[in-house]
Amino acid sequence: MSETRVAIVFPPPIHPTGPPLGPACLKAFLGRNNPTADVKVFDLNLAHYRQAIRWMQDGRLKMSLRKTDHDSTARGVARAFRFFEGQEGLDTFLDIRAYDEAASFYRSFETVLNGLFENFCRKFSAGLPVPPLARAYLLELIEPVRAFRPHLAGFSLLFSRQLFFSAALAKIMKEDGSRVVFGGATLSVMPRPESLLSGSPAAGDSAKTSERFNFSRFVDYLLIGEGEAGLSALVRRFDGGESEVPGLVYLRRGRIFSNPVSAALDIHELPLPDFSDFPLADYHSPVPVLPYLSSRGCFWGRCAFCTHQKTYLAYREEAVDRTIRRLAELKTEYGASHFSLVDEMIHAHRFKNLSARILGQGLDISYSAYAKPTNRFDGALFRTIHRSGARVIMWGVESGSQRLLDSMRKGTRVDVMKQVLEAAHKVGIWNLVFVMFGFPTETREEWQKTLDLLDGLGESVDALSKSRFLLLEGSDILKDPARFGITRVMNRPNRDPVSIAYDYEVSEGLSQEEAQQLFEERASALSRHGRSHFFPLYRDHMLIHASTHRP
Numbered sequence: 218m219s220e221t222r223v224a225i226v227f228p229p230p231i232h233p234t235g236p237p238l239g240p241a242c243l244k245a246f247l248g249r250n251n252p253t254a255d256v257k258v259f260d261l262n263l264a265h266y267r268q269a270i271r272w273m274q275d276g277r278l279k280m281s282l283r284k285t286d287h288d289s290t291a292r293g294v295a296r297a298f299r300f301f302e303g304q305e306g307l308d309t310f311l312d313i314r315a316y317d318e319a320a321s322f323y324r325s326f327e328t329v330l331n332g333l334f335e336n337f338c339r340k341f342s343a344g345l346p347v348p349p350l351a352r353a354y355l356l357e358l359i360e361p362v363r364a365f366r367p368h369l370a371g372f373s374l375l376f377s378r379q380l381f382f383s384a385a386l387a388k389i390m391k392e393d394g395s396r397v398v399f400g401g402a403t404l405s406v407m408p409r410p411e412s413l414l415s416g417s418p419a420a421g422d423s424a425k426t427s428e429r430f431n432f433s434r435f436v437d438y439l440l441i442g443e444g445e446a447g448l449s450a451l452v453r454r455f456d457g458g459e460s461e462v463p464g465l466v467y468l469r470r471g472r473i474f475s476n477p478v479s480a481a482l483d484i485h486e487l488p489l490p491d492f493s494d495f496p497l498a499d500y501h502s503p504v505p506v507l508p509y510l511s512s513r514g515c516f517w518g519r520c521a522f523c524t525h526q527k528t529y530l531a532y533r534e535e536a537v538d539r540t541i542r543r544l545a546e547l548k549t550e551y552g553a554s555h556f557s558l559v560d561e562m563i564h565a566h567r568f569k570n571l572s573a574r575i576l577g578q579g580l581d582i583s584y585s586a587y588a589k590p591t592n593r594f595d596g597a598l599f600r601t602i603h604r605s606g607a608r609v610i611m612w613g614v615e616s617g618s619q620r621l622l623d624s625m626r627k628g629t630r631v632d633v634m635k636q637v638l639e640a641a642h643k644v645g646i647w648n649l650v651f652v653m654f655g656f657p658t659e660t661r662e663e664w665q666k667t668l669d670l671l672d673g674l675g676e677s678v679d680a681l682s683k684s685r686f687l688l689l690e691g692s693d694i695l696k697d698p699a700r701f702g703i704t705r706v707m708n709r710p711n712r713d714p715v716s717i718a719y720d721y722e723v724s725e726g727l728s729q730e731e732a733q734q735l736f737e738e739r740a741s742a743l744s745r746h747g748r749s750h751f752f753p754l755y756r757d758h759m760l761i762h763a764s765t766h767r768p
């Protein structure tokens with residue numbers, strides 16, 4: 218049997234503090250189910266950051282940050298890289314003032330770099346002229362994938378901001394004769410992913426906008442839903458059997474075909490993520506932090522603004538004993554003792570079992586997890602959770618107004634949330650708190666209640682992630698906007714095809730514009746909450762800080 222070479226590409230730009238989970242899951246699944254395929258993962262996101270600093274140091278890429286010249290900027294970025302990689306020592310990394318300084322420089326660097334390349338990639342993929350150096354940069358970045366000569370190149374898009382980099386790199390792969398497939402969470406929540414292949418305008422888009430984003434010249438397929446079953450089937454059938462591939466969207470003789478997605482795979486049938494192709498020592502964290510998903514979907518799944526549940530086919534959780542075995546296997550295989558559990562949320566009962574079994578097995582790890590602050594968490598449970606190695610818990614607090622929490626269908630109570638976060642803080646767990654401003658009908662008084670809640674929590678907030686409400690495709694609010702006080706929903710002008718956000722008008726409370734203005738005015742004052750305002754961004758770093766912290 219001839220071998221099919223499959224490249225799984227993780228495209229830029231996302232800060233590379235740790236390896237991505239999706240490509241590791243796909244590699245493992247194909248490795249088991251497609252024995253005649255040669256599958257290789259390419260983390261071009263990490264490669265992009267490493268290439269950028271090389272190009273800055275040899276003068277090909279000129280960037281000036283904070284009114285310094287190119288050379289000084291290159292030296293500053295190289296220093297920030299070394300700092301994040303732990304080359305200046307763990308003690309220096311843990312010094313919060315030194316950390317903030319390095320993180321601030323790193324953040325400026327990546328903002329400018331990625332803004333620049335998004336612009337190049339948009340033009341390049343649309344066939345517009347780009348500077349020769351930009352083309353040379355993309356060619357150098359994709360070279361390892363080209364050298365592998367894949368029959369199929371799969372791009373794994375976790376965030377919408379990866380779309381244009383993917384498109385530009387896919388264009389090069391297509392010129393080499395590879396078939397190209399785009400998949401990942403971003404596509405699964407798009408209102409009309411097929412518009413990327415058809416170029417037909419969605420409601421509110423101009424024909425010109427849609428043509429600009431018609432990727433059918435260099436993208437053969439889109440895969441919707443959880444990727445394993447679809448990609449595995451595509452690897453077997455990408456030469457004529459496409460109609461059998463679950464979740465596949467493709468173009469034939471000018472017509473778009475969209476296959477139904479597969480049934481949710483049994484989580485216990487999924488193999489251990491395979492990180493063997495990732496250069497774990499090169500990521501921008503002083504110690505490796507491996508992501509792990511012990512459940513798919515959300516146990517709660519009712520928050521009216523949320524679209525995360527759309528990424529998964531159904532909620533299912535792994536047996537706790539299996540999760541422990543898998544974490545132990547990853548620890549042995551890769552020498553990692555830090556894990557970020559990226560489950561949408563771990564409910565209290567599962568957390569209780571999980572932490573007790575981690576302790577029972579003597580699994581010596583540090584980990585972070587997402588949870589919902591309900592009264593099922595208390596001091597006794599947090600003591601067990603902390604002893605099991607949980608050092609950071611990320612909480613969806615959202616608002617200090619009970620009326621808004623009820624409207625959001627969070628299923629939480631303001632007074633209980635406060636007790637829960639204080640109890641977690643008391644045992645040494647670091648709390649990362651998510652708050653959201655501008656939920657439809659929110660008033661200035663309710664906005665103030667959230668600020669008061671944060672003030673009342675004081676040091677129990679170790680990091681604060683603040684956002685403004687977005688009306689998103691796939692959320693329950695959009696299905697019944699009037700119920701949430703929304704009187705009109707409008708398309709955003711000049712929106713990108715991957716954008717799932719809409720503009721709206723409300724019957725009462727702050728308007729969308731007022732909420733935006735208030736957010737901009739007040740956002741900087743919120744930076745006083747937490748140990749570092751870079752922790753919500755670089756969450757792996759927060760875990761490392763929390764796990765080595767000595768009070």
Ligand code: SF4
Nearest residue numbers: 515518519520523561
């Ligand atoms: S916001 Fe979080 S808890 Fe709520 S439905 Fe979404 S993932 Fe679940």
